[in-house]
Amino acid sequence: MDQRVTSLAERIGIVEAPVLPQHPDVAAWRAATGSDIDGIWQLRQSMGEVDHPNYLTARGAIAADFGYSHFRPELDSLVGLDEAGHIVAVGMVMCPPRQVSLVRSMPIGGVHPSLRGRGIGRQLLAWQLARAKQQLASSARTLPGWVLSYADERSPQNASLFEHAGLSLARYFLTLERSLDAAVRAVETADGIRIAAYTAAASAEVHRTRDDAFMDHWGSQPMSDENWNAFVGGQWFRPDLSFVAYGTDSTGTERVVGFVLSTANENVWATQGFTGSYIDLVGVLSGWRGRHIAQSLLAAQLAAGRALGHERVTLAVDSDSPTGALGLYTGMGFVPTHRKMAYTLEF
Known part of the structure; x- marks a missing residue:
């Protein structure tokens, strides 16, 4: 086991509160609730059909996320709405509880394909990374802490976002x-x-x-x-x-x-x-x-x-x-x- 001398809380220190995105193409931002599951799923379907059509997120998987005791949507989620109230961006940050050799915080989500390339994703990811650092900084464990996220090679805009935000390519999965x-x-x-x-x-x-x-x-x-x-x-x-x-x-x-x-x-x-x-x-x-x-x-x-x-x-x-x-x-x-x-x- 890779043990560190100091805890994650000591290593990361105080993390400033995540900054709520502001963008003219998104009418409002708020935390997600269980009533948003269908809207998030519809957005994830639209994203998946463009980014990785061979696998799409099931509605049940999103519903399961909202049912986990370690996921607090009032703190760990953010949705962006258009003028009609439709969800056009979503960010969730999951921190699984069982931590034997590693503490992980995992941002997931994205922006509707029709609104990409306008800077919305960059602001959303900045919010997610700030929340991920808060999650890691809440740990007293003397273990490595990772913010961990994945990008399909068929959606290179995600890889570019991660690299611009300071994440490093660590592994390839086939x-x-x-x-x-x-x-x-x-x-x-x-x-x-x-x-x-x-x-x-x-x-x-x-x-x-x-x-x-x-x-x-x-x-x-x-x-x-x-x-x-x-x-x-x-x-x-x-x-x-x-x-x-x-x-x-x-x-x-x-x-x-x-x-x-x-x-x-x-x-x-x-x-x-x-x-x-x-x-x-x-x-x-x-x-x-x-x-x-x-x-x-x-x-x-x-x-x-x-x-x-x-x-x-x-x-x-x-x-x-x-x-x-x-x-x-x-x-x-x-x-x-x-x-x-x-x-x-x-x-």
Whole structure:
């Protein structure tokens, strides 16, 4: 664990209150409320159709954000309205609560495509960064603190905004696709390993395994129970396309040692141009790696999607993952299609 001598609060110091944007093309700015979920979702749809049409934010994901106890919309959100009262800009700043080796504050949002290039996004991001610094400065933890945000390479204006604001390019994440036209190569399960469909009864143990398996992943921290339950209880989560690996240890005890968890948002199939699922999470405990467990899990997921008549499977991977994940996926027939950049401001 990367421990610092002083706390984040001491390192960052007093942060001035975020300055409310002022722009002639935005009639009013205010904090968001739960009644704005539909308006924010409609804006995010318009943004996504231009920036990354292969994946669009689901309304349920926005509703889940408003339900998290660590998100205080009166402090952590801002919406810009046009003269008709429509939301044309949104900024949210999320600070997930479980912080083992890193404290993260993550700005998300943007401006309607019809209003871009006028300086609205720059003012909105300045407000978000000030709020992000406030969140980090409220922490007494002696851990690194990151402001962390992402930009799709197909929306270079976001990367330019981040760089202008002082964030640094830290990582590349690749979107990979795998056509299901071809048969899925069978993978022989290693001795002592059992692959089974995901069930709600296994949720808590899979959650613990996910947290353990991802601790050596860049920028990752354990998921809160709220975040986990919103994911596996979400509208688009697909238990029939999610699988769990059980391993038997030297004492004869069987436990969860790996998982592949998937979603399928049918609302984006038209814009992305194919039917299929998205693999949100793949992981194997470090002590169980090297036994083709991940390959077995992926093979089960691919076969299940093919049996449903899906055309492709997609996922995202850290291009510099120390686990060798990129080679694993390309070896299973996945090919890169797009790239997303992670930007950070570190304290």
